[in-house]
Structure formats: structure tokens, C-alpha cells
Amino acid sequence: MSQPIKILLAEDELALGQIVKESLETRNFEVLFCENGESALRNYIKEKPELLVLDVMMPKKDGFTLAQEVRAQDKHIPIIFLTAKSQTKDVVEGFEHGGNDYLKKPFSMEELIVRIHALLDRNSLKKAKDVINIGDYIFDYTKQKLFFNTEETQLTHREAELLFHLSETRNEILDRSLILKKIWGDDDFFNARSMDVFITKLRKKMKKDENIQIVNVRGYGYKLIC
Amino acid sequence: MSQPIKILLAEDELALGQIVKESLETRNFEVLFCENGESALRNYIKEKPELLVLDVMMPKKDGFTLAQEVRAQDKHIPIIFLTAKSQTKDVVEGFEHGGNDYLKKPFSMEELIVRIHALLDRNSLKKAKDVINIGDYIFDYTKQKLFFNTEETQLTHREAELLFHLSETRNEILDRSLILKKIWGDDDFFNARSMDVFITKLRKKMKKDENIQIVNVRGYGYKLIC
DNA sequence: AACCAGTGTTAACGAGTGTTAACCGATTGC
């Protein structure tokens, strides 16, 4: 293992948090320990951890709200909730807020570590297979190719990136500046115009299926409809 | 009920599958019965069912894997897992793979049907928000389109938003300042005038059905009558 | 080194969208 994996831990009970932090560190994880939801969000943005462990009940910002805000930026980052509640209803609520797993307090460290490994493995697997159906097209993200029946079109890197993000937020608005920052690194005027050019290119390459549309939402961004 | 609702059922035990299929059909569902995960995926793509009932243990492709692949295409389609296992771990795994509910075998048909209805209701709420009948028009909110017979009109984002909110409070008064705050963010004088302009635009675009009217309620707001 | 193909950026112009202004009729309260 070359680089330790960064985990963000948000927990307002200091004693518990400290124990979890230390025992994760003995397993060679790097742990960013935050005492409330707000500092957790700041740390998430700054440090880009690979997995989040969030207490649901926290001062300033609860775990569910935090998870939603993080999900807006990263659809796939694994999130584990720690909760004192245990009814199915709360579990379901957790999943609806974008959680991938949950642990009822009190929990054993073994349990937590097993779940962390499970989610990390799954996540690295997902990265390998990025073949996405978009209407009658099949989009292979890693190969940067579009298939329409037997026909095959090569996409450029930018085209593929953009289409990938569009397909992730299918039928929802993909925020302009968010995507500019992600792909271009900066949402200045020129990059924005460049992005428009790529939208045109994608529209052309995907016009064989009339049900697919990339709709502009003035002032906000684009929506991939299919 | 005009169109029967399509349900995809994937179950490798033929006897059980047949029973479920038939008793769902007596409830006026259309059932696509598949014996393994692979044929289920093909059928899902071809037939676009509204709900999936998946056995977890199946040859060729298990229910969890199948669910993930389906989820990649449709974030909202309800999925019910049928499982012989019943430990929390498996339930959690089910939810992780994108399931909305699960049933432990053996189960009663009543149980299954209750859950199907529960999920369809929840989903149809969401869907009702998408494709809306307004008089002789069909309004697709996500596509931002108005259909009148075969005729198709593209709406702008603002038009679509406004019409959506009008249709939500059909035959009731839609409060001016409420809607201004929701769509424009602020209910100042200029935005209010802007909204009036959009009301005019919508009236023009919907004048083909004379039974539809957008009536002003002086001092309060507008009412969509149809 | 000269050439070339591929990719992404910048420029330029035109079309689409939403806001503001202007004018006018309708409704309300006095």
C-alpha cells in the first residue's frame, strides 16, 4: 500500500471519535476527525477523502444534510452513517439521503472496518467498468467510445468527460460552474464558451436517437434527457 | 385504469414464479417473467417496466448485480428483492444495491402486493410531477415540452417551471409572492412583471384547448382552470 | 526539420431567453 487512504470521520462525541480515529489509524488509514457537520464539509472540500463516516446527530449540521451536500459534488463517494436509532425507517432514510451503509451504535470496530473495506472495494471495482446506456447508445467512458448498434464513434477526452457527467445527472440539471470546475478546473468565461462548443459536438454525435436531448437551462446548466 | 402497469419478475424457481406471475395478473398487472438475470436485463431494456421484483439468487446474473445495472439507467424505478436469507446483513446489502424493499421467502402474495402498491404510489407521485395532463395538452416537465396531439412545442425553463407550479395547484389560487420566491428567488416589482409576461406566453401556447384558462385573481395570484 | 492529423480554445455572428419599459385596459375603493 503506497498511499494511505483518507477517511473523513465526523462525530461529536469526542471520546468515541478519538477511539475510532486511533483504531482506524492503526489499520493504516489517514483519518480526518471533525466534531461537527460544518467543519466536516470544509474538510471534505479541502482534503477530498475517499470515504466518509458520519454521525447522524451532530451540532451545526447533521449527517443527513451533510451527506446530501457531499453527494451533490460526488455521486459515488462511499458514506457510512453512525446512528443511535435502529428502526428500518431510519435506515431507509439514511439510504435516501445518499448513504451506502449504516451502523447502529454501539458498534464494534471490526464491524466498521469490514464495512469500510467492502465499500472501498466496491468503489474501485466500479471505476473499472464504466459502460453506460444512454437511450439507444452505449457509452464506454474508459474507452471514450459511443456505440450505436454496430456503429462506433470515437470520442475525445473532453467529450467523454462531459458526457459522463451529464449521464450521471440524467434528467436533472448539471450545474455549469460545478462541471467547469471539475473538468476545466475553473469556470471563467472562456472555459464556459469552450464547454458550449462541446455541448454542440455531443448533440451532433447523439442525434441518431431522437429521444435523447441535451437541454439548456438558462443560467444554470444542462440537462441530459433520455 | 387505462394501461396495465408492467412489472418485471425475475425468479429462477419456475413453480414459484408462475404462481406470482398469475396472481399479479389477476390484479391487472402485466407481468414479464424471466428465469434469470440476463434475460431480465434484456427485457428491462426492451420493455421498460415500472417496477422490478428480483430474486437475489439466480443463475447467470444475480439480483443484486442486475439491480445495480438497472439503477445505472434509472435512479427511481422501484426494486423489490426476494430473498431466502433474512439477516440484517443481507437486507443492508439489498439496500446498498439499490433496492427499495425486500421480502423474505416464503412470503404471502398479500405482502408482495401491498409492497408493490406502496412503492408504485411513492413513485407515481414522482412521476405525476413529470408528465402531466392539462386539458387536451400533455405537459412533460423534465423534457420542457408541451404536446397537443402530435404537435410538439418546446418550452423554456421558466415557462416550464411556472406551468408546473400552476398545474400543481390546479383550480386553486397559486399565490403570487409564493411562486415568485420559488422560481425567481424574490418577489420584487420587476420579477412580478416578468412573471406576468410569462403568464401571457403560457396563455398563447395553450390556447388550442379553449377549456384551459389561466385566470387572474387580482391581488392574490393566478388559477389554472381545466 | 517539415508535415500532418487530432484536439481543444478562441473568435465571430446569429438565435434564443428573460428582463425591463411603455402603454393601455380593467378593476377597485373613494
Added chain:
DNA sequence: GCAATCGGTTAACACTCGTTAACACTGGTT
């Protein structure tokens, strides 16, 4: 009945986006 206000409508305007093409840069080939 009259002034005041609200809403209906149209048009001008500012700004965003769509599209095409020219341009710059990269890396590979001869």
C-alpha cells in the same frame, strides 16, 4: 365618476447560448 392600482400585452433590450470556423498546440510520421 374618478383616481389609483393592478394586470395584459407588446416591444426593445441585455445577456446567454448555439454554431461554425479559424487558430494554436500537441504529438506522431516521414
